[in-house]
Amino acid sequence: MRRLYFLALPVAFLAASCSAPQSREFYINAVNTEEQPIQAVIYVDDDVLLNQKNEPIRTPTNVKLTFEPDDDGLRRIKVSTRAVVVDADGKVTYGLREGEASPYIEEPRMVDPRDSKDQLFILRRNKDFVE
């Protein structure tokens, strides 16, 4: 009977860790089909990621994602990159406002907490793009 007390603690710890959100850092990068780096902002669950100055965070960068528990373990998170036009200072000048097309086609994906840290987005050119 005494052994059961020893078992209760790890079982409780396991149950708590399975139902708790988990954070993990990913390296997000974007290139075109010529494998050249492109300037892109990052969307997580359809929301653009912003830095402390309220400016969109651009690739390449490390991003911490927090995975919420669901019935199957941890819920995958929708991540996408959207190519934008930036000026010499790195400020986004085109591609974020409503109605502005992106120079490349977005490619959303569902990131799993057990996926590789490196998330490379290879984007195709948007032939309809007119700045």
Added chain:
Amino acid sequence: MTELLQSGRFGRAFLTCCLLLGLASGCSSRRTVDIDSKPPGATIYVDGEKKGVTRDQISVDFSKVDRVLIQIVKHRYKPILQYWTIDEVPSAKRVFDLEVD
């Protein structure tokens, strides 16, 4: 021989051999696959890392991930993206048909 069997050393040695054979054959988290494309000359990325150009043999490591992201890219063609779990790695050559973009 009888002494060896009675001492239990034979049993331990046999079990060790079985364990080593098991590890070498079925428990490996690494898979090797030939990747080709039509047309050839496309870059192969595995989990964001450039691994070769079709046709190449690549090694895929599942020791830290449940699935790997395979991306095949060639300029003027639509890139291909696929997730593979360890059970989904093709046993023979895998040919990707690239579509003109």
